[in-house]
Every structure is written in structure tokens, then in C-alpha cells.
Amino acid sequence: MKYLKVVSYIYLAVAAFFIVDGIINMQNGKNYIISFLFAGLAVFMFFFRMRFAKKQQNSGKDT
DSSP states (O other): OHHHHHHHHHHHHHHHHHHHHHHHHHHHTSOOHHHHHHHHHHHHHHHHHHHHHHHHHHHHHHO
16 A cells, blocks of 8 residues: 555645745735645645555554
8 A cells, every 4th residue: 555655745745836836826916825725735635644544554464
């Protein structure tokens, strides 16, 4: 289940993209709130996926 950890880091890359997009939109006077909301969601999903991967790894050791 290595792909679960890889997908988690993809969420961090998406968060970084939306943070940069939000900063650029903020400087141009455009709507930037939605970009920061998506960045926050991506960071949340990173921690959720990492926790889920850790649970899956630990449950595999028990059997």
C-alpha cells in the first residue's frame, strides 16, 4: 500500500499550488479566498490520508 503515501504527498503539492495561486490572485485584486480554502482542504486531506495509511500499515502487522 505504498501508493497511499504517494497520494498524500500529491495533496501537499496541490496545496502549494493553490497557495501560490491565492497569493497571485490577492496581489491582482481578484477573488483569492476560494484558492486558500482549497489549499486548506488539501492540507487536511494530507493529514487524513497519512493517518489512514498508518492505520492500514498497523492493521496489517496484527494479522
